[in-house]
Amino acid sequence: MLRLIEFFKPFNILYFHRLLPHAICSSQKMYRSSGGHVEAPSNTNPLKIYMAGRCSLGWSEAQPLVSKQSLNRHLLSVEALVTPTAQDVSDTPFIGDDKIGVLLLNLGGPETLEDVQPFLFNLFADPDIIRLPRLFSFLQKPLAQFVSVARAPKSKEGYASIGGGSPLRRMTDAQAEELKKSLWTKNVPANVYVGMRYWHPFTEEAIEQIKRDGITKLVVLPLYPQFSISTSGSSLRLLESIFREDEYLVNMQHTVIPSWYQREGYITAMANLIEKELKDFDSHKEVMIFFSAHGVPLAYVEKAGDPYKAEMEECVDLVMGELEKRNITNAYTLAYQSRVGPVEWLRPYTDETIVELGKRGVRSLLAVPISFVSEHIETLEEIDVEYKELALKSGIQKWGRVPALGCEPTFISDLADAVIESLPYVGAMAVSNLEARQSLVPLGSVEELLAAYDSQRKELPPPVLVWEWGWTKSAETWNGRAAMLAVLLLLFLEVTTGQGFLHQWGILPLFR
Numbered sequence: 176m177l178r179l180i181e182f183f184k185p186f187n188i189l190y191f192h193r194l195l196p197h198a199i200c201s202s203q204k205m206y207r208s209s210g211g212h213v214e215a216p217s218n219t220n221p222l223k224i225y226m227a228g229r230c231s232l233g234w235s236e237a238q239p240l241v242s243k244q245s246l247n248r249h250l251l252s253v254e255a256l257v258t259p260t261a262q263d264v265s266d267t268p269f270i271g272d273d274k275i276g277v278l279l280l281n282l283g284g285p286e287t288l289e290d291v292q293p294f295l296f297n298l299f300a301d302p303d304i305i306r307l308p309r310l311f312s313f314l315q316k317p318l319a320q321f322v323s324v325a326r327a328p329k330s331k332e333g334y335a336s337i338g339g340g341s342p343l344r345r346m347t348d349a350q351a352e353e354l355k356k357s358l359w360t361k362n363v364p365a366n367v368y369v370g371m372r373y374w375h376p377f378t379e380e381a382i383e384q385i386k387r388d389g390i391t392k393l394v395v396l397p398l399y400p401q402f403s404i405s406t407s408g409s410s411l412r413l414l415e416s417i418f419r420e421d422e423y424l425v426n427m428q429h430t431v432i433p434s435w436y437q438r439e440g441y442i443t444a445m446a447n448l449i450e451k452e453l454k455d456f457d458s459h460k461e462v463m464i465f466f467s468a469h470g471v472p473l474a475y476v477e478k479a480g481d482p483y484k485a486e487m488e489e490c491v492d493l494v495m496g497e498l499e500k501r502n503i504t505n506a507y508t509l510a511y512q513s514r515v516g517p518v519e520w521l522r523p524y525t526d527e528t529i530v531e532l533g534k535r536g537v538r539s540l541l542a543v544p545i546s547f548v549s550e551h552i553e554t555l556e557e558i559d560v561e562y563k564e565l566a567l568k569s570g571i572q573k574w575g576r577v578p579a580l581g582c583e584p585t586f587i588s589d590l591a592d593a594v595i596e597s598l599p600y601v602g603a604m605a606v607s608n609l610e611a612r613q614s615l616v617p618l619g620s621v622e623e624l625l626a627a628y629d630s631q632r633k634e635l636p637p638p639v640l641v642w643e644w645g646w647t648k649s650a651e652t653w654n655g656r657a658a659m660l661a662v663l664l665l666l667f668l669e670v671t672t673g674q675g676f677l678h679q680w681g682i683l684p685l686f687r
């Protein structure tokens with residue numbers, strides 16, 4: 176059998192050569208790459224070498240989480256891998272002694288209207304969505320129950336209007352199937368699993384299947400192009416807790432691809448879709464390209480250091496750069512949609528921007544959902560119905576929307592390449608002693624990524640419920656709701672008991 180090092184060598188070298196220029200630009204520091212080995216100052220976290228190239232986070236002078244030796248050990252461990260033989264490829268998903276798995280992480284969505292409230296409960300029970308002060312964490316579940324019941328009617332209306340449920344599961348399953356086919360045609364026989372954060376198939380179910388299948392090397396691939404603490408971060412935190420509790424999983428080697436918005440294949444696929452949709456406009460040079468990303472509360476970025484906004488802006492620049500190469504130089508803008516609750520979210524907001532563009536005389540607009548790779552309620556209802564209606568009311572005459580990538584072949588093939596390129600970084604959490612495990616975490620592991628992105632787990636104002644002192648929007652909202660509930664309760668008591676203020680003042684009963 177051929178040694179896999181021969182197979183991976185070009186990736187290995189290319190990988191670092193591709194990453195380092197970004198990293199050097201963003202850091203102004205000199206790093207040398209030689210044959211896939213990286214030399215960095217001893218106080219630099221090698222993970223950031225990987226991260227900085229991928230995510231433009233800049234360099235970290237923080238405590239090293241992985242030693243330089245450990246990085247080289249991981250690079251060298253590629254030598255232990257072997258390429259699949261024709262026979263391997265034909266019947267079993269083995270590479271040498273290893274069974275490769277890819278775990279796709281996504282949000283999940285309710286499949287029927289009955290699922291909506293429990294789905295919302297799961298979402299709001301997640302401390303990465305509503306992060307309460309530690310002292311009040313015991314309130315997480317009661318609060319999730321309250322908010323999910325309060326929001327369910329509005330959400331149900333949305334899901335009813337798109338056919339009674341989210342298409343997310345169907346689309347993610349189709350992407351998993353296509354990714355598997357693509358990996359097998361690229362001679363990497365791997366099983367692909369889907370793990371959703373808030374609905375079926377839950378991440379826990381996917382992990383059980385991964386164990387049953389005896390997977391020994393796992394690539395974790397969140398299906399969000401850009402990283403956010405509230406999406407990929409939340410799924411990784413869940414994985415971390417599952418891994419820690421399970422001896423099999425602790426020994427299973429894994430790596431995470433934290434974000435992939437900067438990959439050439441993804442950028443090309445997005446640019447292809449935009450170019451195609453622009454052709455539907457009569458005077459396509461006049462069309463405003465309107466990137467609409469899912470928002471996050473501002474505090475995630477400003478207090479917890481969520482790289483989401485920076486990655487989103489870089490992503491838009493890359494897509495526009497690709498379009499420019501094709502002589503498409505339309506005006507463009509980026510705004511954030513889908514805010515929930517009274518706190519401030521990333522600005523500019525999509526709805527306000529649409530109105531503003533209408534006022535500025537923009538007449539043709541092409542909406543590009545940039546944070547999603549599947550159709551779901553945020554594209555099919557919020558963009559296609561609500562924002563379109565708003566745009567037409569605001570003076571926009573011609574509206575178009577780029578479809579989500581779905582199973583677009585260039586995109587799927589690029590995801591397969593991302594998986595293949597990440598295989599040399601698969602490493603183990605395989606030290607049973609917890610202390611040692613913490614100091615020997617592998618490159619790109621779940622633990623390291625969480626430490627790099629959200630190490631302090633700062634308390635954040637919950638996006639949905641906040642109590643603030645003073646004459647604030649949230650105080651008005653919640654005081655108003657409390658007052659309405661109190662009035663309703665008093666009326667109910669009056670009517671059922673025949674006693675109360677209204678009876679005392681002779682207002683009730685109305686007809687004596």
Ligand SMILES: C=CC1=C(C)c2cc3[nH]c(cc4nc(cc5[nH]c(cc1n2)c(C)c5CCC(=O)O)C(CCC(=O)O)=C4C)c(C)c3C=C
Binds near residue numbers: 282284342550
């Ligand atoms: C990049 C994608 C997403 C980010 C960031 C994100 C943050 C985030 N979302 C909520 C609250 C809700 N999200 C809901 C649905 C939903 N969210 C995403 C993606 C991101 N969310 C998707 C793909 C979906 C749709 C799933 C589907 O059913 O198809 C919902 C439920 C729908 C609704 O009631 O509007 C809520 C609520 C918060 C609070 C948040 C950041 C903290």
Ligand SMILES: [Fe+2]
Binds near residue numbers: 469513
């Ligand atoms: Fe969301």
